[in-house]
Amino acid sequence: MSTAALAIRHSPTTTSSSFFSDHSGSPPALNVNTLALLDAFLCDKADQERRFNELAAEQAAARISGLALDNEHCHDEEHEEEVTKPSPISVAEFRLAFGEDWQLSQFWYTEPFANHLARALHTLCTPKTTIAFLCCPTGFVAFQHLNHLPGAHLLEYDQRFAVVSSKQYTPYDLDEPDVFPEALRGKVDVVVVDPPFLNEVTNTKIAQTLRQILHPTRGKLLLITSTSIEETLHKIYDGTPTGPLRKTKMVVEHRQLSNDFAAWGSWEGAEDFGLDSTTLSLEEGRDN
Numbered sequence: 001m002s003t004a005a006l007a008i009r010h011s012p013t014t015t016s017s018s019f020f021s022d023h024s025g026s027p028p029a030l031n032v033n034t035l036a037l038l039d040a041f042l043c044d045k046a047d048q049e050r051r052f053n054e055l056a057a058e059q060a061a062a063r064i065s066g067l068a069l070d071n072e073h074c075h076d077e078e079h080e081e082e083v084t085k086p087s088p089i090s091v092a093e094f095r096l097a098f099g100e101d102w103q104l105s106q107f108w109y110t111e112p113f114a115n116h117l118a119r120a121l122h123t124l125c126t127p128k129t130t131i132a133f134l135c136c137p138t139g140f141v142a143f144q145h146l147n148h149l150p151g152a153h154l155l156e157y158d159q160r161f162a163v164v165s166s167k168q169y170t171p172y173d174l175d176e177p178d179v180f181p182e183a184l185r186g187k188v189d190v191v192v193v194d195p196p197f198l199n200e201v202t203n204t205k206i207a208q209t210l211r212q213i214l215h216p217t218r219g220k221l222l223l224i225t226s227t228s229i230e231e232t233l234h235k236i237y238d239g240t241p242t243g244p245l246r247k248t249k250m251v252v253e254h255r256q257l258s259n260d261f262a263a264w265g266s267w268e269g270a271e272d273f274g275l276d277s278t279t280l281s282l283e284e285g286r287d288n
């Protein structure tokens with residue numbers, strides 16, 4: 001899908017004249033190759049929509065059966081947990097249902113990287129950890145699929161992600177940095193954030209949120225972004241708990257971005273975080 005989309009958007013050979021078959025006055029026609037790309041793109045879009053609707057229906061069914069059980073077993077938290085919690089989707093399933101929306105600067109990680117990130121993050125957590133993923137849905141999905149934590153939260157602008165886990169999703173807009181669930185104030189042990197835009201204003205707003213939700217002493221920040229703004233990052237994320245930033249060993253991989261990305265951690269020893277990520281591709285292979 002995305003390859004087709006990229007080819008249509010960026011192919012240097014796709015000039016307006018090459019779209020038209022002739023100058024005979026007949027209606028303009030796309031050439032066969034362009035039509036094939038368009039067809040593949042539309043098929044992928046339709047598949048994504050179908051899978052998204054299935055996920056939404058599964059969530060709704062889980063909620064309804066949870067409510068029914070609530071009525072039968074009032075305050076039976078053990079049962080509630082078993083039934084209302086749909087099994088977390090995998091990164092592969094997520095990718096089938098959620099296309100990247102480039103207007104929102106959505107560029108998903110590769111599946112091996114997302115899973116590697118999840119494993120590394122779990123080494124920082126206990127079953128009681130509160131962890132928040134800001135602007136990082138693939139990270140949340142991989143983390144929860146590997147080992148579901150009740151204290152994991154996804155704060156995201158794109159409300160499609162409520163379907164992944166309605167109870168753990170919170171709408172978040174970095175343009176309203178002081179708007180977040182009050183229950184998270186000063187309570188978050190680990191934050192993972194991948195800002196949508198590579199500039200100072202975006203990071204300043206996000207840092208404003210982070211300083212309010214991170215636990216003031218034990219809070220840890222993992223910031224994943226482009227190395228092109230590294231200097232600015234050190235100025236913004238400067239004091240505990242958001243800094244000082246240390247560049248980790250994580251080798252960040254996206255499906256569609258060739259920008260040089262990296263990950264920085266705010267805690268002592270963060271330099272070794274993701275140490276084995278260099279062997280990632282050999283272990284698991286690249287998905288694309």
Ligand SMILES: C[S@@+](CC[C@H](N)C(=O)[O-])C[C@H]1O[C@@H](n2cnc3c(N)ncnc32)[C@H](O)[C@@H]1O
Binds near residue numbers: 175
């Ligand atoms: C660069 S992507 C990071 C995604 C990450 N690579 C992944 O695979 O999960 C940035 C994320 O920021 C979100 N976003 C876009 N505009 C936003 C806004 N105004 N406030 C908060 N998040 C926003 C996008 O929906 C997207 O998920």
